[in-house]
Amino acid sequence: MPTITELTLYPIKSCAGIALRSAVLSESGLSTQTGVSVIHDREWMLVDMEGLFLSQRSHPRMALIRPIINGDQLTLLAPDMPALPLALSWTELAAATSLQVQVWDDLVAAFDCGDQVAAWLSHVLDTDCRLARFDPAGRRLASQKWTGNQEVGTLFSDGFPLLLTSTSSLDDLNQKLISQGRETIPMNRFRPNIVLSGLDAFEEDYAGFIDLVSADREIQLQAVKPCTRCTIPAVDQITGESGPDPVDILQTYRANPQLDGGITFGMNLIVSKGVGSQIHVGDQVDLQLAF
Template structure:
């Protein structure tokens, strides 16, 4: 039976992720409890001075920025830089400044994280930028072209709350890379939230619903039944690929792009020939429940 082998939360869009043994399921994806705060996937983002988001597509060194959580602090680590501590809760003496930022075609309400964070990140990346945090008073919706009637909130992700990949699909790609005399690549090049083992290569392409068998069905509402608390995820859109898989997540350097191999067999006619690897998911059921590495899943195919 397919099994979850990796869970990764990315607090800051396009920066390093945090590998987890368990996480809470929120509408917007994976969440992590740290102290009194609940931290969400892609809750922070770097923007230029015009408010437009930055990513590894143009700034591959973002991969070297490693967020960690310590009680009620977001800590940022990067090579040859002092650790940077950012309070998760604004104080009366340093209230958060609100602003509008842009991620793809969406204008999104956010809070500025201050001059100290801006100076630290600008120095490391070599370009003027600021760190912003999603404003929970606003709401950004995933594309209803793919979610249908369901309104699904997401934060600063490229478009959907969760990204699923499988070890068999990566193995298939790596076999093709080796046959071309190239080195294998790790899964972190594709920056998934959930990795499954026990599937055939690219079987996730045909996923409809994904039910967690061994999920801890303890939600925030004690009145709900266990059935109501079970986690069910819905596959809504294959994930089209840009140049980020070419970025070595350990060195922050761009190298040979595996998408050139993927394009020989992974062009998707549903996406105008876009090259796909992995599936975007939304949460159908189980907000507030826990998901764990080692949970088994029932993959319902949607032919």
């Protein structure tokens, strides 16, 4: 039976993730608690001085910015930089400046995390930027074209609350890379929230619903859209350097006519049932195919 083998939370969009053994499902994706604070997936986002989001597409060194849970704090680490604690309490941000930031076509209300954080991040990336935190009073919706007109909230993700991939799909890609004389790549290049083992290669493409097998929980995730791929899988998530892009191999067999030939790897999900429930590495799932 398919099994969850990895859970990863990305507190800051396009920065390093945090591997978890368990996570709570919220409408907007994975979350975890540290002390009295809750940390949500993609709750923070780097923006330029006009409020436009930054990502590894143009700033691959963002992979080197590593948030860690440190007691009841979230701390930022980067090479040759002092550790920087990030304020989690909204009380500490009571006087924070309100911002309007842009992620793709959406304008979103946020709060500025202050000059000290901005200076630290700007030094790491060698470009002027600031850190924005999603305004909890606001709401950003995932594309209703793909959610079947359901109103589903997300934070600063590219578009949907959760991204799922499978180990078999990565194995399939890596076999093709090897056949071309190229090095294999790890799953972190694709930055998923949930990784499943026990599927056939790309079986997740045909998922309708994913039920967690448990006697005491009713949890159901709905697959809504294949994930189209940009250049980020070319970025080594350890070194922050761009290298050969595996998408050139994927494009030979992963062009999706539903997405105008977009190259896909993984599936975007929403939470149909079980908001507030915990999921764990090792949980077994039941994949309901969409046909």
